[in-house]
Amino acid sequence: MNDIRKIAFIGAGNMTQSIVGGMCKSGYPADHIFVSNPSPEKLEKMKSSLGVNTSQDNIEVIKQADVIVLSVKPQLMEQVCADIKSKVDNLADKLIITIAAGIRMPKYRTYLGDDITIIRVMPNTPSLVGQGMSGLVTDSADDKDKAYVTEVFDGVGDTLWVADEDQLDILGAVAGSGPAYFFEFMDSLAKGAMELGFDPEKARAMVQQTCLGAAQMAKESDLTLEDLRKQVTSKGGSTAKGVEVYQQRDLHTISADAVKAAVKRNQEMADLF
Ligand SMILES: NC(=O)c1ccc[n+]([C@@H]2O[C@H](COP(=O)([O-])OP(=O)(O)OC[C@H]3O[C@@H](n4cnc5c(N)ncnc54)[C@H](OP(=O)(O)O)[C@@H]3O)[C@@H](O)[C@H]2O)c1
Known part of the structure; x- marks a missing residue:
């Protein structure tokens, strides 16, 4: 990493552990990373495995960080922001990143002050295995801050900047919820094989590796997804017969409707905060 700043994570849950793990793996100095959490167990684990600074006091770590x-x-x-606002007086000098789902940037301004610089990041669960897809948006950070945060989240997968928070909702409905859609699809494919006599273990092994292989091919290829599909679909062959079933049942409409339903729910949840 080129830009090394003192960074404080508030909450040492699954996401923080993944992101900090990715940062340390990319060479970010552990002595520049601070983590706070109310209960000590996760902190002790992070301190002993990664060597980062830890505290049970949010304010103590925030005061040391940029x-x-x-x-x-x-x-x-x-509640966490209210406590920070009441005890830290130079919040406008710090870059604020939030990974919480649903809460929009104007809301953070009511919590922390109009003059904060904030970046919202929407990571997804594959970040836990270093294969995340994080969406990022800001209404206030400059290019240097954006480059810094991109590098941090590149440590747990790929990053994609979007233009506004409506787009972040769409990204959340595709990449945030997407692992569940793929698991649903993988499960149904595996069950298809099981109906024809495959045992569950072998059905799962074959489906998950096929999914991984297809995703890797898509990542490495310049072809469109449609052309990649055509490449493995010889006319009159068995794949063509299988694909025909998906097309007859209109998988495209099903997927588009799923994304629209998840976007709608994201927007409803944003209204709750
Ligand atoms: N997991 C995902 O895939 C994912 C994806 C996108 C966005 N997010 C967002 O990422 C955020 C964290 O998610 P997560 O999955 O990492 O959750 P998590 O594992 O439940 O972690 C949350 C952590 O916050 C700690 N905490 C509770 N009260 C606190 C306080 N007052 N001050 C500081 N820390 C406090 C909890 O500590 P204790 O356990 O000791 O109470 C816990 O370790 C959430 O806002 C979520 O919406 C998660």
């Missing part, structure tokens, strides 16, 4: 990553559950965010 960057704050808010990584608590959305329902706790207002």
Whole structure:
């Protein structure tokens, strides 16, 4: 990493552990990373495995850092921010990153002040295995801050900047919810094989590796997804027969409707905060 800043993570849950793990793996100095959490167990684990600084006091880590990553559950965010606002007086000098789902940037301004610089990041669960897809958006950070945060989240997968928070909702409905769609699809494919006599273990092994292989091919190829599909679909062959079933049942409409339903729910949830 080129830009090394003192960074404080508020909350030491699954996401923080993955992101900090990715940062350390990419060579970010552990002595520049601070993590706070109310219960000590996760902190002890992170301190012993990664060598980062830890504290049970959010304010103590924030005071030492240039960057704050808010990584608590959305329902706790207002209370955590109120405590920070009442005890830290130079918040406008720090870069604030939030990974909480659903809470929009204007809401953070009501919590932390109009003059904050904030970046919202929407990671997804494959970040836990270093294969995440994180969406990022800001209304206030400059290019240097954006490059810094991109590098941090590149440590747990790929990053994609979007233009506004409506687009982040769409990204959340595709990449955030997407692992569940793929698991649903993989499960149904595996069950298809099981109906024809495959045992569950072998059905799963064959489906997950095929999924991984197809994703890797898509990543490495310049072809469109449609052309990649055509490449493995010889006319009159068995794949063509299988694909025909998906097309007859209109998989495209099903997927588009699923994304629209998840976007709608994201927007409803944003209204809750
Ligand atoms: N997991 C995902 O795939 C994912 C994807 C996108 C966005 N996110 C967002 O990422 C955030 C964190 O998610 P997560 O999955 O890492 O959740 P998590 O594993 O439940 O972690 C949340 C952590 O916050 C700690 N905490 C509770 N109260 C606190 C306080 N007052 N001050 C500081 N820390 C406090 C909890 O500590 P204790 O356990 O000791 O109470 C816990 O370690 C959430 O806002 C979520 O919406 C998660």
